[in-house]
Amino acid sequence: MTGGFFKECDLAMMNTVTLNEENVNSFHHAISSVIVTAQCFGLLPVLGVTGPNAASLRFQWNSFRAVFSIFILLGAGLNMCFAVVLMQSGISFEQSDGVVFFGTVTTTYMLFLQLAKQWPNLMVEWENLELSQKHYGYPRRLHLKIKIIATAVLTGALVEHALSKSSRITVAAAHTDNITDMFHHYFTKTGTYNQMFAVMDYSFTTATLTLITNFIATFAWNFTDLFIILVSLALTERFHLFNQYLVSLRGKFLPESFWAQRREEYNNLSHLTRTLDSCISKIVLVSFGSNLYFICRQLLNSLSPLDGVINTLYFCWSFGFVLFRTVTLSLYAASIYDESLLPKRVLYDVPPESYRGEVSRFLSQIVTDTVALSGMNFFHITRTLLLTLAGTIVTYEIVLVQLNSITIIGSNTTNNMTRKFYE
Amino acid sequence: MSGANNSFQRALCPLLVAGQCFALMPVSGLTGYDASTLQFRWLSPRVAYTFLSLVGIFCHLCVCVRELVVADHITYSACAPPIFFAVTFLATCFYLRLATKWPDLVSKWQTVEQTMLKDYGYPRNFERRCKFCAAFMLTASTVEHLMALYSCLLRALPRSTGGLDVVRAFYTSWFEQAFKMTEYALWKSLLLQLSNFLATFTWSYMDMYVTLVSMALTEKFLQFGEGLRAVRGKAAPLKFWREARQLYDNLCCLTRTVDEHISHLVLLCLASDLYFICLQLFNSLKNVKTLYGYIYFFYSFGYLLFRASSMCFCAAAVNEVSQKPRDVLYAVPAGTYNAEVERFIDRVTTDEVALTGFRLITLNRRLILTIVGSIVTYELLLVQQGNGQGSFSEELEYAANITIM
Numbered sequence: 001m002t003g004g005f006f007k008e009c010d011l012a013m014m015n016t017v018t019l020n021e022e023n024v025n026s027f028h029h030a031i032s033s034v035i036v037t038a039q040c041f042g043l044l045p046v047l048g049v050t051g052p053n054a055a056s057l058r059f060q061w062n063s064f065r066a067v068f069s070i071f072i073l074l075g076a077g078l079n080m081c082f083a084v085v086l087m088q089s090g091i092s093f094e095q096s097d098g099v100v101f102f103g104t105v106t107t108t109y110m111l112f113l114q115l116a117k118q119w120p121n122l123m124v125e126w127e128n129l130e131l132s133q134k135h136y137g138y139p140r141r142l143h144l145k146i147k148i149i150a151t152a153v154l155t156g157a158l159v160e161h162a163l164s165k166s167s168r169i170t171v172a173a174a175h176t177d178n179i180t181d182m183f184h185h186y187f188t189k190t191g192t193y194n195q196m197f198a199v200m201d202y203s204f205t206t207a208t209l210t211l212i213t214n215f216i217a218t219f220a221w222n223f224t225d226l227f228i229i230l231v232s233l234a235l236t237e238r239f240h241l242f243n244q245y246l247v248s249l250r251g252k253f254l255p256e257s258f259w260a261q262r263r264e265e266y267n268n269l270s271h272l273t274r275t276l277d278s279c280i281s282k283i284v285l286v287s288f289g290s291n292l293y294f295i296c297r298q299l300l301n302s303l304s305p306l307d308g309v310i311n312t313l314y315f316c317w318s319f320g321f322v323l324f325r326t327v328t329l330s331l332y333a334a335s336i337y338d339e340s341l342l343p344k345r346v347l348y349d350v351p352p353e354s355y356r357g358e359v360s361r362f363l364s365q366i367v368t369d370t371v372a373l374s375g376m377n378f379f380h381i382t383r384t385l386l387l388t389l390a391g392t393i394v395t396y397e398i399v400l401v402q403l404n405s406i407t408i409i410g411s412n413t414t415n416n417m418t419r420k421f422y423e
Numbered sequence: 424m425s426g427a428n429n430s431f432q433r434a435l436c437p438l439l440v441a442g443q444c445f446a447l448m449p450v451s452g453l454t455g456y457d458a459s460t461l462q463f464r465w466l467s468p469r470v471a472y473t474f475l476s477l478v479g480i481f482c483h484l485c486v487c488v489r490e491l492v493v494a495d496h497i498t499y500s501a502c503a504p505p506i507f508f509a510v511t512f513l514a515t516c517f518y519l520r521l522a523t524k525w526p527d528l529v530s531k532w533q534t535v536e537q538t539m540l541k542d543y544g545y546p547r548n549f550e551r552r553c554k555f556c557a558a559f560m561l562t563a564s565t566v567e568h569l570m571a572l573y574s575c576l577l578r579a580l581p582r583s584t585g586g587l588d589v590v591r592a593f594y595t596s597w598f599e600q601a602f603k604m605t606e607y608a609l610w611k612s613l614l615l616q617l618s619n620f621l622a623t624f625t626w627s628y629m630d631m632y633v634t635l636v637s638m639a640l641t642e643k644f645l646q647f648g649e650g651l652r653a654v655r656g657k658a659a660p661l662k663f664w665r666e667a668r669q670l671y672d673n674l675c676c677l678t679r680t681v682d683e684h685i686s687h688l689v690l691l692c693l694a695s696d697l698y699f700i701c702l703q704l705f706n707s708l709k710n711v712k713t714l715y716g717y718i719y720f721f722y723s724f725g726y727l728l729f730r731a732s733s734m735c736f737c738a739a740a741v742n743e744v745s746q747k748p749r750d751v752l753y754a755v756p757a758g759t760y761n762a763e764v765e766r767f768i769d770r771v772t773t774d775e776v777a778l779t780g781f782r783l784i785t786l787n788r789r790l791i792l793t794i795v796g797s798i799v800t801y802e803l804l805l806v807q808q809g810n811g812q813g814s815f816s817e818e819l820e821y822a823a824n825i826t827i828m
Binding site for chain 1 (some may be wrong): 765789
């Protein structure tokens with residue numbers, strides 16, 4: 001409680017920090033396992049993730065991870081080009097799925113590369129904050145929470161991927177007699193990998209390549225949301241520690257120097273939020289945009305009747321999963337904004353003898369400053385945004401439904417063509 | 424004086440001089456270093472040129488409106504030519520009005536520049552950026568106009584009998600509507616072409632102008648912010664904070680002055696961009712027949728999108744950078760927090776510093792999102808309409824050529 005906090009980090013001391021029970025819940029350690037998983041798929045190629053502290057993080061262009069990341073980025077970009085080529089035969093909503101999916105994935109890889117450059121600095125700032133607020137301790141069981149959420153989201157994604165493959169395979173099996181024909185039909189005609197086989201010939205190697213690319217792309221698509229959720233969770237926990245302490249002193253008479261320290265700590269937290277926002281706001285924007293698109297797309301798909309148990313199961317799961325991801329992401333990110341407003345309640349209760357310069361300054365800062373993640377400053381992620389998003393989806397759905405009924409009357413397309421494209 | 428070329432007057436000079444070739448901003452003395460060289464006189468050749476241009480555009484407008492009135496039914500695309508000429512007519516009028524107040528505005532700007540000169544200097548590389556923007560806009564507009572001419576030529580060739588008759592066929596097919604009302608004559612067609620070219624240029628000039636003025640404002644705020652960031656977290660004397668607050672006040676006043684002068688231009692710009700983007704998106708849904716048609720369409724649409732988005736983002740940046748001092752102010756240490764800092768924080772947090780569109784809308788990033796949402800909504804509605812009415816490919820091509828020129 002006394003004001004013995006660091007103003008500048010002591011590098012020598014940092015290097016001797018070892019992993020112990022206390023700081024296994026520090027952000028750097030808690031998120032290391034998730035980042036290592038992501039690095040297997042070429043995302044966030046930073047070196048030194050499993051190091052003892054944030055000072056061991058660094059990014060190099062000529063490291064294996066960075067090269068791997070660039071390689072996958074080029075692959076995704078190539079897929080996007082193929083999908084664009086496929087669209088030349090006529091722009092329709094179904095064809096655009098491929099472009100949007102691979103476009104999103106390509107952009108995601110680019111943005112994570114950019115984030116990798118900024119990651120060491122961001123983590124150093126985060127660690128400095130954690131050290132300067134050491135008297136609050138570390139968030140309880142943060143590493144456990146992170147692991148649970150990561151497992152849940154990635155398992156859901158895996159289930160979805162498996163369901164998609166099996167639903168397509170059943171469709172292909174219904175159309176052909178033997179195994180080789182079935183695979184051939186599956187790859188070239190069921191609408192998932194159209195873009196590759198429109199440009200290249202079918203063969204075992206290209207088919208395997210396509211499968212791998214799709215798997216990696218799906219992971220990247222899901223990981224974006226997961227990453228934002230985990231980062232928001234960690235930041236919210238830090239605000240929560242600060243708020244918990246303030247709430248315990250509600251209504252008490254405290255000296256001005258105490259409030260000065262609390263205000264400075266709050267300011268550090270809000271500065272960290274701003275830094276974090278400047279690093280990940282593009283990723284947030286891409287995530288929201290692609291989720292909005294795919295939710296609308298899935299709702300549109302729901303209008304055509306589905307045959308077969310697997311297909312129905314697949315559709316329900318994938319639509320539910322996208323919805324779940326978007327809602328979870330919005331709620332976790334909005335909780336940063338909500339937590340940042342909580343000190344207000346304590347400050348309003350400060351007894352009049354203490355309400356002087358610092359408390360007044362603290363209160364006006366909380367009231368006027370918006371501490372939240374944003375999508376490139378276009379919007380701030382708050383609970384209101386979720387409502388706005390829902391309203392937007394409903395509006396576009398109504399219009400799309402009308403459009404769809406106009407086009408379907410004039411065409412004889414089967415259900416298979418209006419399937420979700422990107423899996 | 425080194426770096427004086429980065430002052431507002433000098434940096435914007437290439438763009439304004441280019442505009443004057445097309446009868447916009449008829450102020451004399453643009454190339455001077457000081458605001459006192461600027462002069463506006465009603466009885467000058469530049470103003471006469473502007474009036475001639477106004478007359479020409481007005482003729483085009485009358486012809487288009489007449490065509491619209493006598494048509495059987497009014498479609499979305501058929502409204503495009505009258506709207507195009509109406510927009511450019513209004514823009515030329517606005518620029519004329521702005522020209523009467525330009526010397527005053529630049530001298531106010533120069534006063535603020537002089538106060539910032541000692542500590543902050545001029546913005547770096549601003550002149551180079553302005554030159555690049557002006558050159559880019561001129562080139563892109565010329566290329567677009569030439570492409571439109573070429574597509575018109577392709578349409579005219581089958582109708583001509585060869586030789587010099589190509590010229591007659593070309594003009595009669597381009598200004599079909601005008602030559603229904605009067606007889607064909609070469610001098611008439613040359614005048615019509617000149618005013619058409621002026622209108623096309625004005626249309627793209629508007630966006631670039633707003634972009635550059637917003638950039639100039641943003642640069643001044645950024646300079647101020649840099650100076651402030653140097654003392655983040657450190658103790659600074661009362662005098663420093665008082666001067667910083669006064670400078671911020673001056674910058675806010677300058678923004679308000681600039682806004683008063685150009686807000687109607689900004690609104691006109693936004694509205695016309697919105698309309699033409701929707702029109703172009705609508706056109707894209709019909710099949711384009713030839714390869715050249717494809718190239719022309721994508722080029723003109725891409726250019727329009729680029730202009731509109733650069734204008735929106737640069738104008739929204741003014742609001743963004745005006746909020747940057749907050750970060751430094753919140754971090755002022757407890758020992759040095761005084762009345763001046765408090766006053767400064769109050770100013771930054773409660774006053775909205777931004778460009779507006781005729782005070783109806785505030786240009787910030789939230790607005791851009793709203794605009795994109797509106798465009799998507801209007802597009803979907805238009806597509807439904809289009810599905811209901813069938814195709815008007817011939818009329819659309821004509822309308823596209825007229826409006827995109």
